[in-house]
Every structure is written in C-alpha cells, then in structure tokens.
Amino acid sequence: MNPAYAEEPPIAVRRIRPAAAPAVSASADGAPARMLLLHGLAGGASVWEGLGALAGPAWELWAADLPWNGFALPGWWGRPPAHWVERAVAAVPGGPDVVVGHSFGANALLAWLAETEAGAGAGAGEAARRPLGAVLVSPFYRPREDDFDWATLSYYVNQFDRMLEEGLRVGAGDRLPPELRHQMALKVRDCVGPYGWLSFFTMYLDTPRLPVEELRTPFLIVAGERDEAAPAAEAERLARALPHADLRVITGAGHFPMVERAAEFSDAVGGFLGRVRDAARPAGPRAPGPRTTAARGPRPGDPPSLDGVHLMTAAVEPTLTKALLADTTTVRLRPRYEGSNICTWIGFKHVNYLVEEAVLIHFAHCGMPARLLYEEYGLGLDVVGLDSRILHAFHMDDEAEAEVVPDTSPDDDTLGFKVTLRVDRDGSTLKAVTSKVRVSLRTDTYLGLPTEIPGELARFTVGRLGAHEGAAEAARAAADAAPAAGGDEAAVLAALTEGRNAHAWKWNISYPSCHFTERLQMDGYLRLMEEAKDRFVRDRGISIKTLLDERQWIPVVPHSVIDIVDEALMEEDLYTVYTVEEIYKNFTYTSRMDCYVVRDGRLALTATGRIVHGYALIENRRDWHLVPFDRRVLDALGGKPDGS
Template structure:
C-alpha cells in the first residue's frame, strides 16, 4: 500500500530546509570505486526532488494534477571531497528564492563520513522552473503560490536578456550542412564538436531534453575531446594510471531541445591553470529558422589524478604531452 503524500505546503517548499540520506548509484563508479561528477550531480538533483516531495509537491503530482513539469534549469556544483561506491551522503537542501525571482532556488550541501569525521563533500546551487505542459494541455492549473515560477517555455528570461548571443547564423545560407556547421562552430577555437540526434532516454515530460541529459553530454564531450587529441581516458589509464577528476561544473538551460532534434555540441578549452587544471565550456545548439539556437551552456574544470592503489589517488601536474594536447599543439612542438 502506497503511503499518503504529505499535504501541499508552498511555505515549506520556499522556506524549510530538508535533510535526506542518499547513496550514489552503482553505475557511477567507473574507475576503481570513485564516483564520477555526473552521479554526484545526480545526488544533488535527487535531494531537490525529495525536498519537493516532502513539501507535498512531488514531481509526479505537479505534472499529473497541475500540468507542470519540474525542470532543473541551472546547476552549479563544487566537489570538495570524492565520493566512493557505497558511501552514504547526508544531503541538506536550503531554499534560496528571493522576492521577484522567476525560478525556484536551492542551496544543496552533501556531507560524507570519513574515518569518524563528517566532511562537507559537495556544495551546489540549483534553479528550478515549472514548465506548463503543452503536449497534453488539460485543465488543472498551478497553485496560486507557484504561479510566479511557471513558464510556457524554458529559458524565456535568458533569451530575452541575451537574444543576440543565443543565435548564430548558419554558414551555408541556412542549408544546415553538417560538416559546414561543425567547421563554423570550431573555427578559431581550441574545440571539438559533433552532431547528435536526441534520443528519448535523455528526455522527460514526453518531449524535451532534461538536465541529466546535459550532464551526460558534458561527460561525453570530455571523452570525445581527449580521444580526438590522442590522450583518451584509456590511453592515460594504460600509460600512467591517470584519471580525470572534476572539482566544479555548471550547466544552464537557455532554451528547449526536443526529442529527435539534431543537437550540435561544442566543447572548447578556455583556460589552463598552472599545469594543474583546465576549464572547458560546453555549448549546445539546435537549428531553427535558418540559424543555430543555443539551448544550454556550461563549464567544467578538470584535473588529473594518479591511481596509487584501489583506494587512493593523488593529484598530478600536466606533463608536456597533456599540455600540448589540451592546448591544441602538435605533439613535440
């Protein structure tokens, strides 16, 4: 028998803190027993979803009764300590929505026990939009207190403020030739780009790409970039037992990308800092009305760690081979 949901409380949603214990998914442990940045962000997402549920407005109820899709539209995360397989995180969600905000804001902290001490492992800032369903536009309507956070399309506010930067003319007179578009997106940049048709497992609410889908793309973008530069994940693992580590990442949705649309993703290395970390930007575009329309943008910082044993690793500086690959220089120059 399913337990009854708590009564809806927008006051609790907007003012009360929530604490929940969560365990990272087994899928996220890809190298030894460490958990990758994507699944750390999944813990942040899950904590926010629990906060909505504990306030009586779970994602299912919002959609089925009120026609509202719960969409994370901004996610900024700092990872201070690594998570391991079978760790249990204590996740605290604190509402952070100011008067006049058009999105719901939350600050999330993940803590983990290490040898009897509780460490702050992750801090994150999350923004949520409530997207009115247009696929099955049945009556229902939002609760009055949530109406300020309801949108007809994700990213409306961003598009109004950044309209010129969000559209890029197609290089071939609007025909959308794949090679010409990819060449234009990477010209003059230290970048890698590819075209991809959005499949339904990356989407939700029947039609649109969700935040977890962008996280998966960000992870794939890194993988594709280093493979293209001759320092693939497996290459550095086999050669020197180096693995990529991520201290921070961010993604912001500025428009909607729909199931089975062609998405152009560009991964651009922007800065290499003291031979220890580098920051890359990810931009995602779809073709609409003869131009490339930006749907999401984000940044991720990477370093490398050397595996010492099955339990431990240590950060290492980039060597010349890695610096040349990241900087776009031919090896040996």
C-alpha cells in the first residue's frame, strides 16, 4: 500500500433505528436481529431512509458512512473495497445478521463475502460473524472477462457524471434545477477523483474472477428495470451464478430502487429478512398464533435448495397466490443424463421433465414449494395438463434457460403456466420448447383430513383429480365409448383395439410411478406414452432397434399432449391404448394414447393424450435430418398386413 495512505480514514457505523419488537437472532445473547446498510460510491446513509421507515419492527438497523461517500475521504482507494466492508461489519456490536449493499457497496459486500467464505478474511473480520444473508441492490456483474471491451470503459468514464447526476435527481426530486444538479454532479465527480473511479471499475473488472458459484450465503438481489448504470440483465446473470439467490426486478425503477419504489423495495427485502430470521430460529415448540406461510422460510433441517435454486423466495405480498399468479420465474436447468438414449440427443419425456421442474421451482420461488403445500395444508401438487412443442433438439449437457409465466384466467379452476425453454446454439439463443401446463391442488385424505385450506387456494383445490373443468366431459365421453370390462384381460384388450389401428396392453401400476402415497403422476403417463410408441412399432415389425440397425433412423417428437381426467391408483390394472390416427404428408404421424382402469365393471378413462412422431436419419454423432416415410413404414403405421 502507498505509505501516504498508511493512516486509514475512519468509518462511522451508527444505529439509525432500534428494534421495536422482539426477534430471534443467531446471537447467543438473545440480542435483536441486526441489519447493516452499505451505501454506494459518492452516496451516504440517507439513501436508506425509505427502508428505515418501512422495514419490519423486529430488525435493528445500522448504517455505515463509508470512506467513498459524497465527500470521498482521500486515500480510501489504497485498500480494497472489501477491507472497508470488513471494518464496517466488525463495528456493529455482535455483528450484523444481514448486510445490505447498494451499487458499489453491493460489489464490495460480494467481494468481502467471497474472501470470508474462502477463509481469506483478515484482522477484525476474523472475529466478526459472517452474516446469515445478504441483499445486493443494483450490483455490477459480468461473468466473463471478454464481456469487457473498450466501449465498456468509454461508457463508464464518459457517463460517470450522468450517473452521479441521476443519484442527485432521485434524492432531491424537483428541488434542484437541472443546471444546478449537473454542476453538483461534476463537483461530486471531482471529489471522487480518478482513483476513486478506478477503484470502482477495477472491482467491476474483477467480477468474472469472483468464485460466486461457491458462496453458501443466501442472497436477495434487487435490480431496477430501467437501471442504465447496472442493468437488470447483469443482476439476473449474477442470480443465476450464485447457488442460493433470489432475484427481484422492480418495474419502473432505475439505479435507486430503494428510493424510487421504496414500498415495493421494502416489501421485497422484508420477505427475505423474515426467511433469514426464521431459518435461524432455534428448534422447539411452536409459539401459538396465526401463521403466514408466504412469509415463512425453510425450517432448521429443511433442505436449503431445489436443484440449486434457493427456497428463500422474493414473494413479497401477504397473500399466498399473488406472486404465483403474477411473477415470472427464470431458472437454468440441465436435462438428466438418463434422457440421452440415442447419441447425445434428449428424448421428449425428459424435455417434459424440464418443463415440470421449472414449474415446481416457480412454486418454490413464490413461497409455496410442493413440500410445504403437502405438509402444511395437505395439498398434493399435481400436473394435470401438459402440452409441449419441441422446436429444437436438446443435447446431453445442454443448459436450458427456463422461463415460467403464469397463465391463469379469473375463472380458471386450475393453475396455468406458459413455459419456454431456450438454449444457446452457435452464438445465438434459440427458443427450443414452448409448453402449457395446468396444475391442480389435490386434498390428501390418505393420512386423514387436511388442515383448513387457505381461501385463496380453494378454487384450485380438488378432492379428486379430474374434477377440473373439461376433464369430466372427456371422462364421460370415453366411458360411453369404452366397452364393458366384464371379460378377462384378453377380451378387454381385444375390445379396446377392435376396429382401430391400435395396440393395447395391461400394466399393474407400480409405486415408482406414483406420488403422494397413492396415485399415478404425470411423469408416469409420460413414461407410458414413450413405452406405447415402442410397443406399437415393435408389434408392426419396425421396432426402434430395427430401423436404427437397418437405416440409422431415429424417432423424433415435435409435439406431445397429456391430460389427466381421473385418478389411477397404485396397484390398479391400467389398460393403455395407442392408436395411430393420422399420417401427414409422409413426414409425421399423430397417435392417441388413452389409459383406463376397471371400475364397477366398466372401463374408466384416467388420462388421454396425443403425440406427433417423425423419423430422422443420423448424419453423424452430432447431426440428423428428417426423412419421409417409405412404403414399408407407411404400411406398418397404417396397419396394413404387408407392413412387416
């Protein structure tokens, strides 16, 4: 360090608001939960006034006046920014439970946590307790070194005074005329100086080198939709890179969401703080009183994540369903290794697994993970409708970006979602899958009657699968068309296929295909649909292996649909019928799958669906292309005797 800066500037950390209600802290002395607030470059503690007025009463608020404030004490840049965060943390009596950083302060906090978790902290930081959670507001982040170029440098040099001016505009509103505001921004810029700016940009340049994927601290990342200094896209990339992070993008806000949208910002932070506090609550008898599930985080002992996505949510409203029905969830997913059966291509079943997984993560992000719904309210989360179009093939080791958008109308009795999977190909991002998903919440009676169900969930709750709109009509139509089931297995199968271009078989439902202790789940029907195709073509003399060995042809699926219209229970006999309905221009054929159980001497439909198939020729280990059906395949699919 330059000897001229050997004497460090002081750091002022002061309590700006005491706790007004008892809280549970990780401290052994029972002290209140403490939150430390870190301002950005050329900022000050006043930027947190909105949070101080709106934060929950259980939290004691501390604010640091850091040496990079609006007066920019000389020499602070002689130390890494993380050093000053370490000093601020150590200055809070007992240490903070949560640290909130804005802009430059957010990046300094992130760098300090990376050092601390790697065991690189020094001095006073070794005695300071690592916080239970961190909130990064408007952070700067780029994941790759080649994301920076000369244009980036030029932008942040030439726009620095404008960024400072924006802070003055947000803080002062209309009280400062534009020309005066501009002159003040230039004065602040000169006060920060080239070394202060260089400290900011050096830390920004270092973000690709931060081991963010190794950090175990839970994070909430808050970004402004209109932020031109630290774009929301960078916050999203950081949230993806961190193992346990939630992202909240605040509509209409810029670089100062805690000022521009104070109430929404405080709600977002409040929801996160509640979860951090609850996660630290010692195990023991539950205190009496009402429970608000939307504000509950994982209990001690709960698994902390769902496939790397932290279950602490950014659901910020007191109602259970508002985020579920309004917020969009984006998450990175990988197809399972099991799904690559031919070369490195992923089959349709596992593509649909990704869609289902994305919806489950959306529920978790919105404060209602499937486990909580079942354990707290006795509600099983059942996917009852799945309509997926595959536009581009997935390969082994692909990483998909899954976007879940709620799609529930006011009069719907199921929860609807539109899911899009995107994948990177040759430098561009392709829309690979679009899917429509319907979900019912089924009351569990296997272990006794459930507890009282919140009223806002009631419209999506059913006592039996198939009670949702449209399912009953499909089941009744199938019951009218289905034959009587009074005969033996052979007679039932013959009746199901009579007059159809179909193949049918009976299967006793095994428990690995069930969930919630008793019933066949959507994944089980996806497996049946895959098996139905395999059985049909084998029966017609053009099995999967036959066409692979003879022609290097593989089956491809551009579209699949499954609807559950009634329940099929563990160890019931399920009759599955696969019928080829249409061949389109010798390139694709559409098949229908119907699944029945025998009840009261008749066949009752439990699920129905359609799937579109084609064939592709393997060109090499990476590529394939569609091929038209020849006479042999057409005859086999059409049910003609010479098809074999």
